[in-house]
Structure formats: C-alpha cells, structure tokens
Amino acid sequence: MEMAMNKTKESSFRMHPQKFAMWLFIVTVVMLFAALTSAYVVKQSSGVWLDFDLPFMFDITTGIVIVSSVFMHMAYLSAKRNEVSKIRIYLLLTVLTGISFLVGQLIAWQELVQEGVFFVGNPAGSFVYVLSGVHGFHLLSGVVFLLIVAVAAFKYKVHSTSLVRIEMCATYWHFLGGLWLYLYLFLTLNH
Amino acid sequence: MAVTEVQLDEHVEHAAHDDHEHHGNFVTNYIFSQDHKVIGKQFLIAGIFWAIIGGGLSIIFRLQLGFPDMNLEWLRPLLGGWITESGKIDTEFYLALVTMHGTIMVFFVLTAGLSGTFSNFLIPLQIGARDMASGFMNMLSFWFFMLSSVIMFISLFISTGPAAGGWTIYPPLSALPQAISGSGLGMTLWLVSMVFFIASQLLGGINYISTIINLRTKGMSFTKMPLTIWAFFLTAILGLLSFPVLVAAALLLVFDRSFGTSFYLSDIFIGGEALPNSGGSPILFQHLFWFLGHPEVYIIIMPALGITSEIISTNSRKPIFGYRAMIGSLMGIGILSFVVWAHHMFVTGMSPFLGSIFMILTLIIAVPSAIKSFNYITTLWQGNIRFTSAMLFSIGLVSLFISGGVTGIFLGNSALDIFLHDTYFVVAHFHLVMGSSAFFGMVAGIYHWYPKMFGRMMDEKLGYIHFWLTFIGVYLVFFPLHYIGIAGFPRRYYSFTNFDAFSDFADLNMFVSVAAICTFGAQFIFLFNFFYSMYRGKKASLNPWDSNTLEWTTPREPGHGNWPGEIPTVYRWPYDYSKPGSESDFIPQTVPYTNTPESNLPHEAEEAKNEKV
Amino acid sequence: MLNFVILVSVILIGAILVTIFRAHTLVQVVRGNKDGESLGKSNKVNAALFLVFLIGGIVLFFGYSYTQFDRYTVPVASEHGEVTFKLFWITTAVTTAAFILTHIVLFWFAYRYQHKAGNTAKFYPHNDKLELIWTVVPAIVLALLIFDGFRAWVKITDQAPDNAEVIEIMGYQYAWASRYPGADGKLGPYDYKLIDFENQMGVDFTNQFSKDDFIPREIHIPKGKPVLFKIRARDVIHSVYVPHFRLQMNAVPGMPTQFWFVPTKSTADMAEETGNPDFTYELVCNKICGKGHFAMRATIVVDEPAEYEKWKASQKSWLSKNPEYLSSLQPASPVVTEAAKEEIEEAQASL
Structure with a gap:
C-alpha cells in the first residue's frame, strides 16, 4: 500500500494539492477584479464621469501594505530557519500592519466623504468604494488566515518541516498586497 | 467569494488507510459524506429533482401558450393567487415561470446536475485516484449547492413571486420592484441563491482541476486521459474563469438594488417619479453578465460532449476518431467562448464596429463544433454498433447538436440577428443545441454509468422506449419553434392575441404544447426505471459494456478509496477497441503493451520495450 | 369530481403499466432469456428506427416548410430588409444542406454499421487529411457567409442620410410614444426629470426647437424615403421591433440608440400584397x-410621400x-429641482 501511494505520488505533478487549490482560488479573485476594473474602464469611457482627487490616505496604506508583505516574508524565513520566537513576532507584526491597512482604508473613505464623493452617487465614486471595499473584504479574510497561522505558531506547529500553512498564508498575503498595488496604480492612472 | 478559508483535509494521510472500509454512521456515509461517489449521486438526485420542477414550470406556461382559452382553475391548489379570477395565469407570474424555468434548467440541472454529478463521480474513478483532492471541499461544494437550492425553492413560494425579469436578470427591470413585483424579495433571494451557487461551483471546480492535475495514477499522462476527463477539466477551467465575473456583475447589482448606487441605472422615470440615479449604464451589466453567460453555455455542453465521446466509442467498438482533434476542438471552443459574448448584444446599440468583430469571432467558433460532429459521425463508420440506451441518447445528442448548431450560423450573423434576435428562433436554437443536447448527454451518462453507481443495470427495454419518445418528442417540441421564430414571434410573450402580425400559428403552438406534455410524461418512464432498478435491477457484471477505462476495474460497488488494493497502472490510451490482431475487441488501459505483442502498432512496440511491469 | 376521476385513472394506468413491466420481466427470467439474443433483436429494431426517423423527419421538414411557406414568411417592406432576406435564404440553403x-x-451509419455477430469494427483512430478537409471547408463556407453578413451589417449600421425623416420613439411600460421635429426639422432636448402627467416624454418645451414638435397618436412614415428612429426608454429596457421592416433596436434608459431604414411598401401596398x-x-x-410586455404595441402607417407631407402639415404642435x-x-x-436636490442630500447623509 505504501508503495502504491509512493508510486502515485511519483507520477504526478509535484505541487501540494492545498497550495495548488490556493493558486486556483487566487485565479478566481483575479478574475473578479479583472471584471470590476474592466467595468470601470467601460463605464468611464461612456458617460457622465465625476473627477475628484483620490484620498491621500491611499498613498499611506500602499506603503503599509508593502511593509506588511516584508514582515510576512521575514516570518516565512524565520520559519524556515526554525526561529520560533521570531516567527511569532513577525506574524504579529504582519497582523498589526494588516489591521492598520484596513483602518487606513476606512480613514480614506472618510476623506472621500469629506471631499463630497459618496458611495451613492456618480459611479466614478462608487467604483472607488467598491474596489477598495471588495479588496478590504479579501484582506480581512487574509487577516483571519494569518491569525490561524499565528495560533499554530504559538502551538509550535510552524517550523521548517511544517511549512505548508505559512507558505500558503504568505502566498495569499503577498497576492493581496500585489492586488492593492495594482488597484492603486489602476485608480491613479485611470482617473 | 465569501469562502476564503477552506481547510483542506489531509488527503494523503486520508488515502493511506483506504483498504480497510470506513464504517461511519448514516449521517457521515450518506448525508455529510466526503466520498466523491456519494457526492456525485447527491448531485444527481438533486439535479433530477430540479429537472422535474423546471420541466413542470415549462408545462404550465406551455399550457398558456398552446391553449390560451383554457380554464386553469384546476391549478389553483398549486398556484393559488397566481391564477386570476377568470381562471388564467397571471401575466406577471407567466414571466416568473419562464424566468425560473431558465434559471433552474441552466444552473441547477445542466450545470450542477450534469457537471456536478459526472465530474465528481468519474474524475477519481477514471484517472485512478482514491478520492478528490479535498473531500471536505467537495462536501462543502454540495452543501452550498443545497443551500442555494433551498433558497431558490423558497423564492418560488413568496407572495410577491420569484424573480421574473428573465434568467438574464437585465437591470433596470431586475433592479426596480416598481417595474415588476418579482424584482422585490424574489430577486433578492435569486441573488443570494446564486452567490451560494457560485461558491459551490468554484469549490467544485478548484477540486476537479487540482484532482486531475495532481492525482492521476501512474502512467495516466494527459495524452492517455479519457475524453470525459478532458471535457470536465476544461469545463472546470471555464467555470473558474467566468463565475467570478458573474459575482462582480451581481455585486454591483446588489449595490444598485439595496444601497442606491448608479452602476446600471440612469435617467429613469417610473411609478410616477424620477429616480435620482444618473450616470449608470444598463449595457454594462449585459457585458459582464454575458462574459459569464456565454462560457456558461459551454460549461453546460462540454461535459455532455465528453460523455458522448466515451459512450460512442465504447458502443461502436471503435476508437474515437481524431482523439487529438477532439481535445483541440474542446480547447478551441473553450478559448473562443470568452471572446464571443457580445453576440448576445447586437441590437443593444453597441458600436457597429464591435458588432462586426464579434460576428467574426462567433462564426469562428462554429468550426471546432463542426469538427466534433464530423468526428462523432466518423467514429460510427465501419463500427460494430450496439444500441444500448446510453448509445441511443449519445447518437441523439449528436443529431440535436447539429440541428441546433446550424441555426447558430444565422444568429451569429449580426445582420440576420437584427430580425431574429429574441424571437422563437433563438428559443429553438438554444433549446436544441444546449438544452436538449446537454440533457441527452446527462441521460446517456446515467444509463452508461448506472451499473457503476448502483451496482445494478437499468432496464434496457424501458430505456429504448424512453429514448424514442424523448427523441421524437424533443424534435416535435423545438423544431416547429423555428417556423414561429421566422414568422417574427417574440419570446417571453404571454399571448399573441394582441397583434395582427402574430395572430397565426395557434395550431402549431397547440401542437408544441401537446408534444411538450407527452415528452415530459415520457420522462416518468425514466424515473421509474431509475428508482426501480436501484433495488430490483439485474445485478451488474464488473465491466458490462466491455469498456477500457479504469472505473470498470473497480469492484462492482467500489468502497471508500475505490480500489481495494493498489491503484492499477495505466499503459495505453482508453480507446483500443477492435485493434487488429487482438483476440478481444477491447484492451483495457491497464493491459501493458508487453502483454499484447500481437496487436501493437510500431510505435507501441517501441514503448513496450521501455515498459516496467 | 372530474379531477378526481382523472387522477384515479392516471394512477390506474400507471399501475397497469408497472404490472405489465413486471410480468414481462418475470417471463424473461423464466424463459432464461440470453442477453446476446435480445441485444441482437432490439439492436435491429433500434437501427431500423433511426432510418424511419430520418425519412419521416425529412418528409415532415420539407413538407411543412414547402406547404406552409406563406404562413411563416414575413413579407419584407424595407430596403435593407430585402438584403437580409436574401442573406437569410442563402444561409438557410447552406445550413439545410449541411443539416x-x-x-x-x-443515421445511415447507425443503421448500416449495427452490431452483427462475427463482425469486427475497423480500427481507425485518425486521418489527418480528412480532418484538415472538414476544418477548412466549413471555415471557407463560413467566411463567405460572414463576408456577406458583414457588408450588410456595415451598410445597415452606417450613418443615416442627411435627408432622413427623424422621428423620436420612446418606450415606457407598456406603450410607445413618438415625437416629430415639426417644421424646423429639429427635435428639442429632453430631460427625464421634466416628465410629469402632462409632459409624458419629458421634453424641454422652453427650448426653441421644441416649440413646433408634435406628438401624434400614430406613427406615420413616408414610403421610399430614409427614416431615422431615435430611440430611448423611460423606465426599463424595451426593444423596438417591426418584423416587416426587419428592424430591431433596444430602447435603453439613459442611453439613446437609433436605427435608420427605407420603407418600400405603403400600408395600402401591403394590404394588397397580403390580401388583408x-x-x-x-x-x-x-x-x-414587465407584465404588459406582451401587449406593448404601436401602429405604424406608411404613406405615399405626398400623403405623408399632408399628414405632417395637418399635425398641431404639442404646445x-x-x-x-x-x-x-x-x-x-425651480421647486422641482430644489426637491430633487434635497432628496439627493438626504440620501447622501443617510449613508
């Protein structure tokens, strides 16, 4: 039986099935945002379009998201090197930066409201809320994932021979960071 | 998209102790089962349930169309207030009926019922895997579908009625309860239900793809995979890429409906007041919707085409003609399906230049479809054909696919579409090419794999009767609709009595309705056969159709883990039927080339030298 | 009572059928029917039925198509309609041949190559030449059809000629309204916020171009002259569809569309041609x-040009x-706009 399993494993593709599933999930998220951003482009090219400044806060949150990705990577490296206490610290730092990103987005929304750009109104404004909101929702799920990994780290379950979880978490987190960079650039350029 | 955190169970550990049976309790074995075979059957039963509901709805509106003067008072116990005082169907409820018929058939029967059943059931069995990559995700996929089903079912019974703006839910009609009462709570439930449905599809699709890529048995290279698996694989990819777009479309619609944003709404005066929305575009929704919607019709038909390839080859006792061309055309259809969506929108006032681009792309997609049909026909040539019930339905599928396919050439031509758009011609077209074909594929699959699902055979004689009644019935229902369409009759009309131009064809409409009722009735023969054979059918042999694929190497009723011992190794493609030199007219995939020196082709003899058995 | 009888008889018939089926199965078991034999016999029947189906189907198809031709063909009454009508029948000829x-x-293969004991199927996995042929041939035929369709489409959707009669058509639940530019030949602007009980189309009548616009009860158009429909909708999407003119264009709220054509037959001509x-x-x-979709109708009268001018001159402006x-x-x-403003502000505040 063991032999059979080994044989089966030998013959197939070498990616861990869970990680592979994670990548497929990322594909669906990419498609979701591809749809939303192309809707934005289509709408912008046809019709009444409101011009306004993007909140300054978006520049700051973009910075935060980059720092957060760096922390995530440090956590991953420490896991590889089996530095248990460092894993915990970096993971917590990632969570903290993640949460501050979300808070930052909320502040950005407030900035928009003060500017007179509301969720209900011209689609130009609504799109900014929707894009950042849907991204924020995914980021929130990323934070939950991070917390799960962090709890595992406190139970000594994350180390160099058990990397799958933290690898998946890192992949997702970097993806979400990259996604925000894309959205930020997209909004800045198509304005 | 709501589901981000899905904890995968550890597949590898899980599979390592497969040969001792799992003795769970009833709940874990039959309800919250993680076994792909049980989940496949659950999808099948749910699909059959929805097919009866969806078919039943169509019978009700066919009564209205065929017998506009009939007193339908006797439906009052069922429909209650939707029957007016004069014994007629309420005009708004009529629209709800067509909407729900479309939604149920497209999503719940032909997507979940067909793809869900056979992808789940066949993928691990045909590629030689113990189970899906993640049994838990698979179970979740079914239960999200179930939740979505329950919500959609409830929406049929609310007082304002279910969604009634057409299954394509174009705003503003679907966004404004003032415009049609079904756009109130009914539409909300529709959207909620679809969110769960999409979650279910994505979970399923992720699972199918990762199973096919990661868990093939030794020797099962991509070029040795049965065409069923290729079809399921490409279908899952299409779903993964297109369903998120529907999420985006629905999300913006939800915001428009519930929060007052203006993505799709602009310049509307309704119910005596001007709405504040401005700057939106209803056409934007149509673009997003059809970006899913068009691949969706291929999500429906491709599994059926895969199933048919397998059945036609087995029962002609011949290899499928042009195995690579079959894969290539599936891929071609899959890729092209993403760049043709705007042919649903030729008359929305979109730029004529875009119209011509989409016309050209649309007609290109006819080429791979034609290749598939020709290849099926050539597979029959010089075969030794056994007409099992499954084979009959597969030949029926080819016929329907051609009949419905050729009318696509009219509709894809934007100049002709100006006249034919949204007429009964369209109804005839897609009911043949996508509705009936996919349905035939599903039924063929059930007849063919029933012995593996339930360990017993279905009654063949009843199968023949079921086929001939259904085949003739389907043609009698949908073929006349072409004439009605060419006469310019618009679809989704409650009755045609208000127009001089549409005063004719009452006789043909009545004929279609009678045919529809008979065809629907004939399906009960199938239902009887299905449930009766489950308990009283003849016990199946291990390989009743003398087929080559891996699922027939499992025990009569495969247990958890599918194969009691080692998973068999694959040495050859699945279509070695009637190979010259071979004693038997089929050589299963598990037979090495070294064992069949008498029938090996030159390049296979080469391969035999490198085989380690 | 009748319902009850029907119900009982349906149940009885079902029960009888099931009994027959069971008896039949039992007889087979007793006889010790061999699978192979029964396959042979029913195989022949099924194969033959495919031939019967083929012949029956072809007879019905051509029979009905030929004898009922006048019933299902809509007479064409526009210039571009003649083009698409021809294109339609060319496509029909090609696809019918293929079909x-x-x-x-x-079906012939199904019949001819039915199972026979002792026969072996031909092992014929592929033939690249054959596959190439049936990839290329449909591609060429389709290309030709596309080419024709493309030319027709480009012409139909081209800019309307300058001398076209401009008529505005507005769809709303569940009727159509039309507006003519009047003597100055220009339609005045409109705004959906101006719609009220009197001014159903929301025309801005303070504008000078609107002063002579008229809104008739029936749409008249001249025979033989280009007509441009400017199409809009007030509430939900509608679609302007006139089968005889081979004309269809969606009416979309917030996004005006248009369609131009040249009617070739007056109403009187058509009455003569159809004998009605x-x-x-x-x-x-x-x-x-919405619920009135199936009854949303307007009539169009096609006049001889002279009659049309007369009719137009006789129409009084809406004002x-x-x-x-x-x-x-x-x-x-001003009050109206004030109220609207307040409403918007309220909506924003509530968020």
Whole structure:
C-alpha cells in the first residue's frame, strides 16, 4: 500500500494539492477584479464621469501594505530557519500592519466623504468604494488566515518541516498586497 | 467569494488507510459524506429533482401558450393567487415561470446536475485516484449547492413571486420592484441563491482541476486521459474563469438594488417619479453578465460532449476518431467562448464596429463544433454498433447538436440577428443545441454509468422506449419553434392575441404544447426505471459494456478509496477497441503493451520495450 | 369530481403499466432469456428506427416548410430588409444542406454499421487529411457567409442620410410614444426629470426647437424615403421591433440608440400584397419589460410621400394643444429641482 501511494505520488505533478487549490482560488479573485476594473474602464469611457482627487490616505496604506508583505516574508524565513520566537513576532507584526491597512482604508473613505464623493452617487465614486471595499473584504479574510497561522505558531506547529500553512498564508498575503498595488496604480492612472 | 478559508483535509494521510472500509454512521456515509461517489449521486438526485420542477414550470406556461382559452382553475391548489379570477395565469407570474424555468434548467440541472454529478463521480474513478483532492471541499461544494437550492425553492413560494425579469436578470427591470413585483424579495433571494451557487461551483471546480492535475495514477499522462476527463477539466477551467465575473456583475447589482448606487441605472422615470440615479449604464451589466453567460453555455455542453465521446466509442467498438482533434476542438471552443459574448448584444446599440468583430469571432467558433460532429459521425463508420440506451441518447445528442448548431450560423450573423434576435428562433436554437443536447448527454451518462453507481443495470427495454419518445418528442417540441421564430414571434410573450402580425400559428403552438406534455410524461418512464432498478435491477457484471477505462476495474460497488488494493497502472490510451490482431475487441488501459505483442502498432512496440511491469 | 376521476385513472394506468413491466420481466427470467439474443433483436429494431426517423423527419421538414411557406414568411417592406432576406435564404440553403447531409450520414451509419455477430469494427483512430478537409471547408463556407453578413451589417449600421425623416420613439411600460421635429426639422432636448402627467416624454418645451414638435397618436412614415428612429426608454429596457421592416433596436434608459431604414411598401401596398384589407404595420416590444410586455404595441402607417407631407402639415404642435403647460411650468420648475436636490442630500447623509 505504501508503495502504491509512493508510486502515485511519483507520477504526478509535484505541487501540494492545498497550495495548488490556493493558486486556483487566487485565479478566481483575479478574475473578479479583472471584471470590476474592466467595468470601470467601460463605464468611464461612456458617460457622465465625476473627477475628484483620490484620498491621500491611499498613498499611506500602499506603503503599509508593502511593509506588511516584508514582515510576512521575514516570518516565512524565520520559519524556515526554525526561529520560533521570531516567527511569532513577525506574524504579529504582519497582523498589526494588516489591521492598520484596513483602518487606513476606512480613514480614506472618510476623506472621500469629506471631499463630497459618496458611495451613492456618480459611479466614478462608487467604483472607488467598491474596489477598495471588495479588496478590504479579501484582506480581512487574509487577516483571519494569518491569525490561524499565528495560533499554530504559538502551538509550535510552524517550523521548517511544517511549512505548508505559512507558505500558503504568505502566498495569499503577498497576492493581496500585489492586488492593492495594482488597484492603486489602476485608480491613479485611470482617473 | 465569501469562502476564503477552506481547510483542506489531509488527503494523503486520508488515502493511506483506504483498504480497510470506513464504517461511519448514516449521517457521515450518506448525508455529510466526503466520498466523491456519494457526492456525485447527491448531485444527481438533486439535479433530477430540479429537472422535474423546471420541466413542470415549462408545462404550465406551455399550457398558456398552446391553449390560451383554457380554464386553469384546476391549478389553483398549486398556484393559488397566481391564477386570476377568470381562471388564467397571471401575466406577471407567466414571466416568473419562464424566468425560473431558465434559471433552474441552466444552473441547477445542466450545470450542477450534469457537471456536478459526472465530474465528481468519474474524475477519481477514471484517472485512478482514491478520492478528490479535498473531500471536505467537495462536501462543502454540495452543501452550498443545497443551500442555494433551498433558497431558490423558497423564492418560488413568496407572495410577491420569484424573480421574473428573465434568467438574464437585465437591470433596470431586475433592479426596480416598481417595474415588476418579482424584482422585490424574489430577486433578492435569486441573488443570494446564486452567490451560494457560485461558491459551490468554484469549490467544485478548484477540486476537479487540482484532482486531475495532481492525482492521476501512474502512467495516466494527459495524452492517455479519457475524453470525459478532458471535457470536465476544461469545463472546470471555464467555470473558474467566468463565475467570478458573474459575482462582480451581481455585486454591483446588489449595490444598485439595496444601497442606491448608479452602476446600471440612469435617467429613469417610473411609478410616477424620477429616480435620482444618473450616470449608470444598463449595457454594462449585459457585458459582464454575458462574459459569464456565454462560457456558461459551454460549461453546460462540454461535459455532455465528453460523455458522448466515451459512450460512442465504447458502443461502436471503435476508437474515437481524431482523439487529438477532439481535445483541440474542446480547447478551441473553450478559448473562443470568452471572446464571443457580445453576440448576445447586437441590437443593444453597441458600436457597429464591435458588432462586426464579434460576428467574426462567433462564426469562428462554429468550426471546432463542426469538427466534433464530423468526428462523432466518423467514429460510427465501419463500427460494430450496439444500441444500448446510453448509445441511443449519445447518437441523439449528436443529431440535436447539429440541428441546433446550424441555426447558430444565422444568429451569429449580426445582420440576420437584427430580425431574429429574441424571437422563437433563438428559443429553438438554444433549446436544441444546449438544452436538449446537454440533457441527452446527462441521460446517456446515467444509463452508461448506472451499473457503476448502483451496482445494478437499468432496464434496457424501458430505456429504448424512453429514448424514442424523448427523441421524437424533443424534435416535435423545438423544431416547429423555428417556423414561429421566422414568422417574427417574440419570446417571453404571454399571448399573441394582441397583434395582427402574430395572430397565426395557434395550431402549431397547440401542437408544441401537446408534444411538450407527452415528452415530459415520457420522462416518468425514466424515473421509474431509475428508482426501480436501484433495488430490483439485474445485478451488474464488473465491466458490462466491455469498456477500457479504469472505473470498470473497480469492484462492482467500489468502497471508500475505490480500489481495494493498489491503484492499477495505466499503459495505453482508453480507446483500443477492435485493434487488429487482438483476440478481444477491447484492451483495457491497464493491459501493458508487453502483454499484447500481437496487436501493437510500431510505435507501441517501441514503448513496450521501455515498459516496467 | 372530474379531477378526481382523472387522477384515479392516471394512477390506474400507471399501475397497469408497472404490472405489465413486471410480468414481462418475470417471463424473461423464466424463459432464461440470453442477453446476446435480445441485444441482437432490439439492436435491429433500434437501427431500423433511426432510418424511419430520418425519412419521416425529412418528409415532415420539407413538407411543412414547402406547404406552409406563406404562413411563416414575413413579407419584407424595407430596403435593407430585402438584403437580409436574401442573406437569410442563402444561409438557410447552406445550413439545410449541411443539416440534411450530416443527418443522412449519421443515421445511415447507425443503421448500416449495427452490431452483427462475427463482425469486427475497423480500427481507425485518425486521418489527418480528412480532418484538415472538414476544418477548412466549413471555415471557407463560413467566411463567405460572414463576408456577406458583414457588408450588410456595415451598410445597415452606417450613418443615416442627411435627408432622413427623424422621428423620436420612446418606450415606457407598456406603450410607445413618438415625437416629430415639426417644421424646423429639429427635435428639442429632453430631460427625464421634466416628465410629469402632462409632459409624458419629458421634453424641454422652453427650448426653441421644441416649440413646433408634435406628438401624434400614430406613427406615420413616408414610403421610399430614409427614416431615422431615435430611440430611448423611460423606465426599463424595451426593444423596438417591426418584423416587416426587419428592424430591431433596444430602447435603453439613459442611453439613446437609433436605427435608420427605407420603407418600400405603403400600408395600402401591403394590404394588397397580403390580401388583408385591415393590414397594419405593428411596432412591438421585444425585450422583457414587465407584465404588459406582451401587449406593448404601436401602429405604424406608411404613406405615399405626398400623403405623408399632408399628414405632417395637418399635425398641431404639442404646445398649441397644451397652451397652459408653459405658464404652469414657470413657477413650478425651480421647486422641482430644489426637491430633487434635497432628496439627493438626504440620501447622501443617510449613508
């Protein structure tokens, strides 16, 4: 039986099935945002379009998201090197930066409201809320994932021979960071 | 998209102790089962349930169309207030009926019922895997579908009625309860239900793809995979890429409906007041919707085409003609399906230049479809054909696919579409090419794999009767609709009595309705056969159709883990039927080339030298 | 009572059928029927039935198509309609040929190559040449059809000629309204916020171009002259569909569309051609729009050009028919916009 399993494993593709599933999930998220951003482009090219400044806060949150990705990577490296206490610290730092990103987005929304750009109104404004909101929702799920990994780290379950979880978490987190960079650039350029 | 955190169970550990049976309790074995075979059957039963509901709805509106003067008072116990005082169907409820018929058939029967059943059931069995990559995700996929089903079912019974703006839910009609009462709570439930449905599809699709890529048995290279698996694989990819777009479309619609944003709404005066929305575009929704919607019709038909390839080859006792061309055309259809969506929108006032681009792309997609049909026909040539019930339905599928396919050439031509758009011609077209074909594929699959699902055979004689009644019935229902369409009759009309131009064809409409009722009735023969054979059918042999694929190497009723011992190794493609030199007219995939020196082709003899058995 | 009888008889018939089926199965078991034999016999029957189906189907198809031709063909009454009508029948000829030939081959093969004991199927996995042929041939045929369709489409959707009669058509639940530019040949602007009980189309009658616009009860168009429909909708999507003109264009709220064409047959001509003295052109809605969708209709009258000019001259402008409208508007209009503004602000505040 063991032999059979080994044989089966030998013959197939070498990616861990869970990680592979994670990548497929990322594909669906990419498609979701591809749809939303192309809707934005289509709408912008046809019709009444409101011009306004993007909140300054978006520049700051973009910075935060980059720092957060760096922390995530440090956590991953420490896991590889089996530095248990460092894993915990970096993971917590990632969570903290993640949460501050979300808070930052909320502040950005407030900035928009003060500017007179509301969720209900011209689609130009609504799109900014929707894009950042849907991204924020995914980021929130990323934070939950991070917390799960962090709890595992406190139970000594994350180390160099058990990397799958933290690898998946890192992949997702970097993806979400990259996604925000894309959205930020997209909004800045198509304005 | 709501589901981000899905904890995968550890597949590898899980599979390592497969040969001792799992003795769970009833709940874990039959309800919250993680076994792909049980989940496949659950999808099948749910699909059959929805097919009866969806078919039943169509019978009700066919009564209205065929017998506009009939007193339908006797439906009052069922429909209650939707029957007016004069014994007629309420005009708004009529629209709800067509909407729900479309939604149920497209999503719940032909997507979940067909793809869900056979992808789940066949993928691990045909590629030689113990189970899906993640049994838990698979179970979740079914239960999200179930939740979505329950919500959609409830929406049929609310007082304002279910969604009634057409299954394509174009705003503003679907966004404004003032415009049609079904756009109130009914539409909300529709959207909620679809969110769960999409979650279910994505979970399923992720699972199918990762199973096919990661868990093939030794020797099962991509070029040795049965065409069923290729079809399921490409279908899952299409779903993964297109369903998120529907999420985006629905999300913006939800915001428009519930929060007052203006993505799709602009310049509307309704119910005596001007709405504040401005700057939106209803056409934007149509673009997003059809970006899913068009691949969706291929999500429906491709599994059926895969199933048919397998059945036609087995029962002609011949290899499928042009195995690579079959894969290539599936891929071609899959890729092209993403760049043709705007042919649903030729008359929305979109730029004529875009119209011509989409016309050209649309007609290109006819080429791979034609290749598939020709290849099926050539597979029959010089075969030794056994007409099992499954084979009959597969030949029926080819016929329907051609009949419905050729009318696509009219509709894809934007100049002709100006006249034919949204007429009964369209109804005839897609009911043949996508509705009936996919349905035939599903039924063929059930007849063919029933012995593996339930360990017993279905009654063949009843199968023949079921086929001939259904085949003739389907043609009698949908073929006349072409004439009605060419006469310019618009679809989704409650009755045609208000127009001089549409005063004719009452006789043909009545004929279609009678045919529809008979065809629907004939399906009960199938239902009887299905449930009766489950308990009283003849016990199946291990390989009743003398087929080559891996699922027939499992025990009569495969247990958890599918194969009691080692998973068999694959040495050859699945279509070695009637190979010259071979004693038997089929050589299963598990037979090495070294064992069949008498029938090996030159390049296979080469391969035999490198085989380690 | 009748219902009950029907119910009981359906149940009884079902029960009888099930009994027959069971008896039949038992007889087979007793006889010790061998699978192979029964396959042989029913195989023959099924194979033969495919031939019967083929012949029956072809007879029905051609029979009905030929004898009922006049019933299902809508007479064409526009210039571009003639083009698409021809294109339609060319496409029909090509596709019917493909449809019939493939079906003859499909069912003939099914019959001819049915299972026979001792026969072996031919191992024939592929033939690249054959596959290339049936990739290229459909591609060429399709390319030709596309080419024709493309030319027709480009012409139909081209800019309307300058001398076209401009008529505005507006769809709303569940009727059509039309507006003519009047003597100045220009339609005045409109705004959906101006719509009220009197001013159903939301025309801005303070504008000078609107002063002579008229809104008739029936749409008239001249025979032989280009006509441009400017199409819009007030509430949900509708679709302007006139089968005789081969004309269809969606009416979308917030996004005006248009369609131009040249009618070639007057209403009187059509009455003669169809032998129906009461013939009228009907403009129908062809996009699901609500419970009255199936009854959303307007009539179009195609006049000889001279008659048309006469009819047009006889129409009174909307303002002259509703003289008190403008005076009632002056004080009211700012209030309306004020209220709208407040509403928007409220909505924003509530968020």
